[in-house]
Amino acid sequence: MTERHDVAILGAGSAGYATALRAAQLGLGVVMVDRGPVGGTCLHRGCIPTKAWLHAADVRRTVAAAPSFGISAQGGDVDAARVREYAEQVVGGLHKGLEGLLRSRNVEVVPGDGRLVVDELGPGIDLDGSILRARNIVVATGAEPVTLGLPVDGERIITSEHALRLQRLPRRAVVIGGGVIGVEFASMWNDLGVEVTLVEALPRLLPTEEPDLSEILARQLGRRGIDLRLGAAVEGARATDDGVEVTVGGEALSSDLVLVAVGRRPNVAPVAETELRLDGAHVAVDEFLATSQRGVFAVGDLVKGPQLAHRGYAHGMFVAERIAQLEGRFPGVPVLPKDRDIARITYSSPQVASVGMTTEQARSVGEVETADFHLRGNGRALILRAPGEREPGLVRIIRRKGGEIVGVHAIGDDVAELITEGALLVNWRATPEDVRDVVHPHPTLGEALAEANLQLAGAALHMHG
Template sequence: MNRDFDLAILGAGSAGYACALRAAQLGLSVALIDEGPLGGTCLHRGCIPTKAWLQAAKVRRTVAKASAFGVDAQLGGVEAGQVGRYADGVVKSLHKGLTGLISSRGITVIPERGVLTADDGRGPGIETGGRTHRAGAVVIATGASPITLGLPIDGERIMTSDQALRITSLPTRAVVLGGGVIGVEFASMWVDLGVAVTLIEATDRLLPAEEPGHSRILAKELAKRGVDIRLGTAVTGAVATGDCVTVSVEDGEIDTDLLLVAVGRRPASAGIGLEEAGIAIASTGHVVVDDRLQTSARGVFAAGDLVSGPQLAHRGYAHGMYLAELIAQLQGRSDSTPALPRDSDIARVTYSSPQVASVGLTAAQAGPDAEVVDYHLTGNGRAQILRAPGERETGVARLVRRAGGEIVGVHLVGEDVSELISEGALLVGWQATPEDVAGIVHPHPSLSESIAEANWALTGRALHMHS
């Protein structure tokens, strides 16, 4: 059968390029199609540049309290353009490496806008310009785009996170609309860079998917640093006039220099030929898939943010690698049967200060019979070292266990706890019991001891905490 490729992938973000790399490893001929740069949103407009800005904010926060450690340091202003150049340098380095890696695997990159076309007997295809590239299988991985709530985004005064990462001067005042991951990260970043921030969230707490207690700790810590948090508040409109934005809320108006709309992202499933090719789309814009990420069109699969579930770059990687292995198996290139990771086993992190990291079930989701232990980081030596003298440590490590059984949830809040959540993912993903891992020796002093302490408490032998 005359086909151009074994696999054609529409979208070169986390899911798409991971799928391409793994498929090429398995011997498939691969086309990777995207009019944007390799790496997609995560590398260019999301994960990487955002965390670079957050690192700059952490440096400024550290300098501000240097004297408490006995170190003389002078806190000056923030040159946003220079921070942006630092972030761009990180992105450029990673993009160069990814481009070289894609090239070394023999993957055909087609830098054009693609549209899915139905199977004509030679397999489904992706049309670019006037040419259709037929393949044995197609993976759609076009990601997601910011939700704007119909507000008048102008990219200068009213913007999404895409534009906010490109600013060359910091505002004096900013309103952040949305108390999810993106909104919280920008609020934390900007207040640490010296911006007066108002954070507005329509629900009754920040980070609704996380443990309620950890959300409260985060809110208190942000408020201490000057963030004006308004929960249970809806924005009804916004108007930019000159150098000011007037944000309308239920009980009045807020004047600000900049409004960031950060209420989430919508699957980028429109305008790429999906419905015309017979693919079912949910009312939310997500592509409907089965338990193997197969769409309703034969030979067409979807991955990453197009599929309902947590919008995480590493979930995209996992989907992409899984599909590469599945398609290789279906095409007789591999004998192994891959397993699709469960969403509940995939860790999530909010890189604010403090950080919030979790994997698995919350205490409420685990049910009334679950065993829950909280280890407060006030008893952890490394956590105390990271705090300036006189600062109260508010971090917590929570482990959730089925009654007498396996660990089903690990939930952390505190400085740098993102580095611990991979251990949590191992515990939850491998369905370990506290007794299984009680003998693992953690280095001292380290934040990882907090997981060990909570685990010991679940086995009835708490060491550095009251039982």
């Protein structure tokens, strides 16, 4: 391969293909290398299939609650193979569309195991001894599951990637990890009829979220029958004749399988033979996502911060515009979003969504004011809950005292749909007074944000303030 491209991208996941699409849109010659199908973990082994399974679980939960709404319905049996087929159909459609989009932008996609090389000729991607050269290399090799050193076999001791390929659900499962992945799978499997034990070494679930929202989540998961073991360390796991035995705090727990869901670590193996400077387990970058090697950038999960597909998109677009700017093809000044200002969502039941600072973080830099609107006062939230179900959740807005909004947090059914508005409030540094006159339609969950803003602006309507 002697042709020198403007941009060569190692990795075709969210960050990689976003870089490719935006760079090509700006008139740069782009080639992208990956051994797997375009779309990477998010499309094929993460975000999309997981959320499809979660939606199927929500359907079953809705059917189970139908009589309380006055609707006669029967259901309960779960055909895991059919659920997997449904998820794969969603993935397949999106994959086909992405391939077509890349073709329409003239992005060359080269299949293969590539690795970064930096030599006297500059940076390149080594493909089985053939070096693909480009003026700019973007490394977007993503992340892989952390296994805690447990004997993962893909059948009884599994990661989330194995879990999405199950043809039959277990009767009992132990989920290790109370972060986003563990909570989503525990909630999903519980709704699909699996007896779930959720183990987390820290004293609460979702440790990066507001503590009292984590408490609400834990209460609701516990009421649904999930056995929560918080502040408990996993000491080992071994396959037995009829399942798996997990040792937690000296106690042996028996289950059909164990899901190890304690997070993902950056996949730095393709850059390991270079002198690329690392930041712990991640690739070190500057404020432009440039690495220690000239002409080499790193994006997405390789860079320290939240592991989010939409963060990868933002990184990819930024780097493409930065490279185009350096090449004289982009007249503007690209802006890299701050990690804190990127929304994050846990798609459990209930959902948890947030953007910006937590209350503790905000208080560490000055005085703050907060407003909570409990969703028991929101008509849409009550409509979504089955009669008799308690604690529909809340929405919280945090502002600097007398100043701008710095955090929005929510827990409840479908609150993921609120957080884009929350991101606008935080990213635009809006004050409650700026947005108090924006009229939200009724009945919607969005009214909860409006009510919290009204309270902070001194004009509470449906709440005491």
